[in-house]
Amino acid sequence: MKKVVLVGNGMVGHKFCELFSRHPKRADFSLLVFGEERRPAYDRVHLSEYFANRDADRLSLASTEWYADNGIALHCGESVTNIAHEKKCVTTASGQVHTYDYLVIATGSSAFVPPISGKEKKGVFVYRTIEDLDAIMDYAETIKSREGASATVIGGGLLGLEAAKATMDMGLKSHVVEFADRLMPRQLDERGAAVLKNTLTDLGLGIHCKKNTAQIGGNGSITHLEFTDETELKTDMLIISAGIRPRDELARQSGIDVGPRGGILADAQLRTSAPDVFVIGEAALYKGMIYGLVAPGYEMARVALGTIFADADAGTMPSTIDMSTKLKLIGTDVASFGQVFTNPEEARTIVFNDEVSRVYKRINISNDGKKLLGGILVGDASDYNMLHQIVQNNMAIPPQPEDLILGVRGGADAGAGVLDLPDTAVICSCENISKSQMTGLLDSGEAQSVKDLGTCCRAGTGCGGCKPMISDLVNSYLKSQGKVVRNLICEHFPYTRQELRDLIAVKNIRTYDEALDQIGSGNGCEACKPPLASLFATIYMETANPQAAIQDTNDRFLANIQRNGTYSVVPRVAGGEISPRHLIAIGQVAEKYDLYTKITGGQRIDLFGARLEELPFIWEELIAAGFESGHAYGKALRTVKSCVGSTWCRYGMSDAVTMAIELENRYKGLRSPHKLKGGVSGCIRECAEARGKDFGLIAVEGGYNLYVCGNGGARPKHAQLLAGPIDKETAVLYLDRMLVFYLRTAAPLVRTAAWLEGLEGGIDYLKSVVIDDVLGLNAEFELEMKGLVAAYKCEWKEAVTTPALRARFQTFVNTDEGDDTLEFVGLREQKMPKPWN
């Protein structure tokens, strides 16, 4: 057995271990690892996330158990102090001597601290390890209470900007000082850096470029910086992030060749000047450069390991290393790829500079107009993956190269898609996975999703930047192979919602248990129970009561759970019309049970803060006053909103309120893949905002225009015209058909707008189904809706009048007490839950 010793347990060192553990010939080798830090390797790329949660485990790349399980001997907190390469042995700080057959140096780099006087003062930090971050956070705590407490970062590169963002999040006024004339001078040109500077200044960051720090001022602790231009900047703490220096001291003192400005000399196999000694990662000087990115480091680990194991396909390092990067900065994206800086003799540039949205894009095109050489993206880096692939694979570019960053203006399909990439294109550069490797796994059926690919070949599991492209690849590739991309419900039911619906109806399956036995497997979960409950509701007109245990939590208790575990109660107020008598009744109930009341967006009244055990009592009183369930808790019809219409309004063209009440009462209790909302406006002024609803009617000359598939919310969408002008009866008929079609074919939790987007042929196809009956199913659709309308029952009435159903509203099984941990605080004459910490 050959013995490999690895010095260094950073990201690249760990990658070496991981590849080692998976190598087919690993049994022929033993691996001994020394790490200087006290914990095993962690993710330094996402180091700044530690500021948010201070949880070192989240950054951890592997546990000590992982090393033990894989038979790799790991010594943390033990540095190697000498290499005797003639004798092939190393000595550690504690005096241990270990021989090796192969030695791999992965000592990484340390923060570079420029020789500024005063750097030993209290409050001056570097930004490199978890311990550095701990020290920064502890110190920030001590200065926070000072009037206008501020922090300054020296270095306007990626790490510096991340550190500045972190100090801003700690509540400090933050500054960035950069020696060059712009931010991120290695990645950005002047105009790109100016856009970034403006974005960051807007966020409240002080940016000071072209500043050379002469002295760190203060008596014991830092109080200010003095610059060579004789200006000063007051600051309570300082983080130095001025670049990295390779950790080459071990090699240097052991007589291994290093470069004139540092770094251990490496050849294309990562061999050093000493026999059987390799160097990988940021300590390596290859082609006169140090590479501070994780992808080249991982590539070095792969090549070195392959060379040591004498693999036939060990490969060599490429002669030019790709330094393309995409970074998520504070509130903006920055990316640079390929050849970033070019001169007019070799390339022409196309620049898009939007000072309003703060977006800057630059691409460099070869003088013959045929090749993309590289570029810069600031503010919007969504094109990065594709542009990077075009450069890496030397792909042809469109005749109007500006289309690459502006999109094709005028309809036609925009340039290259992921399927146009050559098979050899490396999509995941952290793990070095090519397009053909992934399509191979998709072909063999080993992988069917982005998640599967991550499990099979680790694609997308590194920095994650390639994930959108992998997702694109999975969807387009499977589609191109004629495979349907199916949204399966969960591990227990390998079907789509539509397939499940058909199976349940055809086999006359009546309960969730029967469904598991006949068409599912295992014992079910929270992902498949609610969709099946919804299907039972639409196929068999079942309320949420008979199978309460499979209902989503709000349906189970027929109320909406709020942040402290109490519930809100919403009685139906059809069309938003409510008499004074009913208003008073609601007011009395709210007063009696001390409920916070608010008018909802759907023109009804929400009563908050009801305890679980109070719900049936509250509903008994509401039902007695003439109310019924508003289904605000369900994926069901909520409200049909209306304007006051022609009965009162001097512009009104139709009685919108009556129409809304009729529609709401027709569809009340209807359970659907997602919530459903409607609106009716009495004229084109559209006061009911009907086009922001799943269905909306707007009165026009000659009847109503019927709009469908709109919504408000996070992705607002205007409903589209299905038909009009049509009369009331036709509108209801079309709506019946359209709603049943949606109920049958949409996936769980897909609202009508997204459903329509996914329908091939869009609104024109929907028209052909609903109006022209191309599927020949309209008679069936109408009958189904008729049955659903006739079967309506108020499920709250059912629940309060059936003792067995009422039992579920007891807070504790073993006592009638309520929950004494609930705490409320006052809020403008009413109350609210005590806020979360």
Added chain:
Amino acid sequence: MTTTTELYKTVDLAEVSTWYKAGKTTQFPVGAGATIKYEDKQIAVFYFPRQEKWYACQNLCPHKLENVLGRGLIGEQDGVPKVACPLHKKTFSLTTGENLNGDCPAVAVYPVKIEGDYVYVGFAD
């Protein structure tokens, strides 16, 4: 009155010193959870009829410290029984208490036994 997680510590079967009689089996919902009160603790008890298994864990969700887990949906993931919090759908294993879909702290789990028609939950104090 407390909503701190210190109140809850997992009890192994071997450590049980008190079997608290929580109620009749018929008082508990089938295929869902219900909550009991034991001294100052709130404990969620779950019945999985298909596996004929009972589980118990703290009612307090460690995510936002609200007493709600007994009202969550239950199910299994790769054979592991779990509960999904009704507030933000954090899921917890009912055998180990660990958070299965995130990085919340684990919940404390308690042994349950059925004797005759009664459900007993095991405590170590």
